[in-house]
Structures are given as C-alpha cells and as structure tokens.
Amino acid sequence: STPFELFCRRTMNVYLAWATTIIVYLFFWRQLELSRIFITTNILGFGLLLLFNRFIFLTTTYPTLNKNPIKNIIILGYNDVAKKLAGYLEQEATNTRIIGFCDKSENVRELSHYPILGDFSGAMKVSKKYEVNEIYSTIAPDKNDHIYQIMKQADQECIRFKLIPDTGLLLNQQGHLRYMRDMPVLSLRSEPLESARSQHRKRVFDIIVSLLITVFILSWLIPIITLFIWLESRGPIFFVQMRSGKDNKSFPCIKFRSMHVNKDSDSVQATKNDQRLTKVGKFLRKTNLDEFPQFINVLRGEMSIVGPRPHMLQHTERYSKKIGQYMIRQFMKPGITGWAQVNGFRGETKSLEQMEKRVEHDLWYMENWSLWLDVRIMFMTVFNQLKGEENAF
Numbered sequence: 167s168t169p170f171e172l173f174c175r176r177t178m179n180v181y182l183a184w185a186t187t188i189i190v191y192l193f194f195w196r197q198l199e200l201s202r203i204f205i206t207t208n209i210l211g212f213g214l215l216l217l218f219n220r221f222i223f224l225t226t227t228y229p230t231l232n233k234n235p236i237k238n239i240i241i242l243g244y245n246d247v248a249k250k251l252a253g254y255l256e257q258e259a260t261n262t263r264i265i266g267f268c269d270k271s272e273n274v275r276e277l278s279h280y281p282i283l284g285d286f287s288g289a290m291k292v293s294k295k296y297e298v299n300e301i302y303s304t305i306a307p308d309k310n311d312h313i314y315q316i317m318k319q320a321d322q323e324c325i326r327f328k329l330i331p332d333t334g335l336l337l338n339q340q341g342h343l344r345y346m347r348d349m350p351v352l353s354l355r356s357e358p359l360e361s362a363r364s365q366h367r368k369r370v371f372d373i374i375v376s377l378l379i380t381v382f383i384l385s386w387l388i389p390i391i392t393l394f395i396w397l398e399s400r401g402p403i404f405f406v407q408m409r410s411g412k413d414n415k416s417f418p419c420i421k422f423r424s425m426h427v428n429k430d431s432d433s434v435q436a437t438k439n440d441q442r443l444t445k446v447g448k449f450l451r452k453t454n455l456d457e458f459p460q461f462i463n464v465l466r467g468e469m470s471i472v473g474p475r476p477h478m479l480q481h482t483e484r485y486s487k488k489i490g491q492y493m494i495r496q497f498m499k500p501g502i503t504g505w506a507q508v509n510g511f512r513g514e515t516k517s518l519e520q521m522e523k524r525v526e527h528d529l530w531y532m533e534n535w536s537l538w539l540d541v542r543i544m545f546m547t548v549f550n551q552l553k554g555e556e557n558a559f
Contacts, residue, residue, distance in 0.1 A: 177220055185209050222370075236261045238296055242286060242313065243304035244269040244278065247330055247349075251302060252280065254346050265296045286312035290319050300326045302351075317354070322486065322493050324413045326360075328353050358535045359498060367537055372471050376464040384458060391422055391455065394446045401427040404459060408432075409476035414496045417468040419476050420459040424450050432478065437514050454551055460502045472540040473501025474528040475512070485521055492521075495528040505531035505539075508546040 266281040320327040409419040424447025450456040506527035
C-alpha cells in the first residue's frame with residue numbers, strides 16, 4: 167500500500183472504532199435519554215469534521231498529490247554553463263521538459279543531449295512552436311542584442327525569462343536572484359506564486375472559501391436574483407463573456423446579467439449612468455453582487471478569489487500594445503477582487519494613466535503575494551463595499 171492509502175485506511179479504522187465504541191456504550195449505559203437523531207447527527211457530524219481535517223492535512227502536507235503541468239524550457243546559448251544548467255534541471259526540476267538549445271551552429275562542436283533549435287533570432291518562433299513556458303539565457307544581454315529583444319517579447323507572450331548571470335553582471339532593472347545549487351539564476355522579478363507550494367496553498371484557500379460561499383450564500387441568492395432579473399428584463403440570467411485568463415488563455419467569465427440584452431456588451435465597457443443598465447442591474451453592480459457567480463469560476467480553476475481583474479479580450483489586445491508591462495499580469499489567475507480594486511482602481515478606465523496604475527498595483531501584488539495579503543484584500547473589499555465606493559456602478 168502507498169503512504170496515502172495507508173493514511174486513509176488508518177483514519178477510517180479510527181473513525182469506525184470510535185463510532186462503534188459510542189454506540190455500544192450508549193446501548194448498555196442508558197442513564198441518559200438521548201434521541202436517535204441527536205446520536206446520528208453527532209456521529210455523522212464528527213465524520214464530516216474528521217474528513218475536513220484530513221483534507222486540510224493532506225493538502226498542506228502532500229502538495230505533490232496534485233499534478234503540476236509540465237513546463238517546456240529552452241536554453242539560450244550552448245556552452246559549459248548551459249550544459250551544467252541542463253544537468254541541474256534534469257536532476258532537480260520536477261515536471262520539466264528541456265526542448266533544446268538556441269545558438270549559432272558554429273558554436274556547437276560536439277553532439278548534445280538536446281537538439282540545437284536554431285540561433286537567437288528564431289528563439290521566439292521556436293518558443294511559440296513548442297509552447298515554451300520558460301526561457302533560460304546563459305548569454306549576457308550586452309553580449310548579444312537579440313537577448314534584449316527576447317526579454318521584451320517573452321513578457322508579451324507570457325513566457326518567463328530567466329538569466330544565468332556572469333559574476334558582476336548588472337541589469338538595467340531590478341531583478342530577483344535565487345540559486346540552483348551553486349548556480350545563480352536571475353529572474354526579472356520576484357514571484358512568490360511561482361512556487362508550487364504557494365500555488366497549492368492559494369488553491370486550497372480558494373476552494374474552501376468558494377465552497378462555503380456557494381453552499382451558504384449562492385444556494386439561496388441565485389434563485390432570488392434570478393426572479394428579480396427575469397421580472398424586469400426577459401433574457402438570460404447569467405452574462406457569460408470570454409475574458410483573458412492566466413497565461414493569456416481565454417475563459418468564460420460568469421456574472422449576473424445587469425444590462426438589457428444588447429449587441430455592444432462584448433465591446434463597450436460599462437460607464438456611469440449607462441442607459442443599458444437595468445434597475446436591478448444598477449443595484450447588483452453597486453453592491454458587487456453581479457460578481458458572485460465568479461465563485462463558480464474559482465471552483466473550476468479559471469479564477470482565484472484575489473488577483474488581477476480579468477479584462478475583455480479586445481482590451482487585453484489594445485492595452486498590451488500601449489503599456490509595456492501589461493501582459494505580465496497575465497502570469498496570474500484573474501481574481502474576483504484585487505489589490506488594484508481595493509486601492510480605488512476599479513470600474514471604468516477613462517484614460518491610459520488609470521490603466522497603467524491598475525497594472526502597477528497588479529504587479530505589486532504579484533511580487534508581494536502572501537496568503538495573509540489575500541485575507542487582507544478580502545476584508546478591505548468588504549469594508550470598501552460597506553462604506554460605499556465612487557467607482558462602483
């Protein structure tokens with residue numbers, strides 16, 4: 167038996183032994199008159215609590231029970247450092263597939279374990295072809311002009327770029343240094359959520375909170391709101407729109423419909439005093455109740471409770487061309503609420519500067535994430551809603 171099967175079997179044996187002891191004790195010792203409903207409720211309730219306790223224990227103790235997606239990697243440069251890096255990745259990195267190296271053919275004078283995919287100028291084409299997730303460069307940017315271009319293009323394509331620096335190498339922007347054994351790896355930014363353990367903790371938190379809200383709030387809220395929407399404006403109850411998600415992959419974002427059915431809903435952003443809004447819709451948007459179905463998106467794994475707000479596909483395409491670091495926010499799952507929103511950058515974006523500030527706050531959240539920060543943002547969201555927000559419409 168595997169350790170997981172042994173753990174489950176022992177838990178079940180302990181529960182059955184406890185339940186049997188209680189039943190036998192109550193059967194022979196009848197000084198207290200207890201109803202069968204009370205006894206059954208307590209035994210089943212203890213079982214559910216034990217199941218919940220074991221779920222929390224397993225998810226925090228055995229994070230590798232969830233399969234992480236395989237990361238495809240290419241390495242820029244074919245030299246001693248590159249070969250050493252490939253060896254380290256083979257030994258230490260889990261769920262990693264090395265696609266190959268990119269370098270000029272004249273620099274390769276031996277047979278390599280992985281294919282030579284071409285020179286640096288074709289690195290991004292190769293990355294798209296093989297759906298690469300990370301690019302490691304063993305060539306300093308000042309040694310080859312293509313490296314700077316690849317760094318910028320990688321951000322635009324939601325590909326993480328990491329540099330294996332020489333001693334004393336300085337980038338013209340702040341970086342994040344970590345070590346793979348004795349080898350320094352310089353990332354363009356700190357990302358706490360790049361850790362599989364951090365991702366797992368955030369996902370467990372999302373599932374628990376979303377399940378509680380779905381069971382205790384959405385179960386009765388959906389029928390009530392459905393009735394009010396249907397009485398005022400015939401049409402679908404939910405408004406489902408494709409939005410930009412993690413790694414710029416689109417997903418169907420679910421909201422309560424707050425507008426009359428119209429042809430511009432997928433292209434024109436809602437504004438203050440928008441004539442398309444229904445009376446019920448104005449109340450839903452003012453109270454943020456229209457966003458509650460997105461807890462279903464969270465349970466489906468398409469969103470997180472806290473993260474950058476998902477934008478319409480055409481907005482992502484437009485702003486990614488105008489704001490240099492815009493696409494970096496797509497490294498994360500979008501959220502129902504976020505650091506930008508609780509700091510006032512929510513609702514309609516009337517100027518490019520407003521969107522730049524929103525992106526700036528989203529990137530700060532990405533670089534400073536912690537579970538306590540998520541809890542703080544959730545409480546700030548509730549507090550802001552209770553005191554009223556100017557941009558809530």
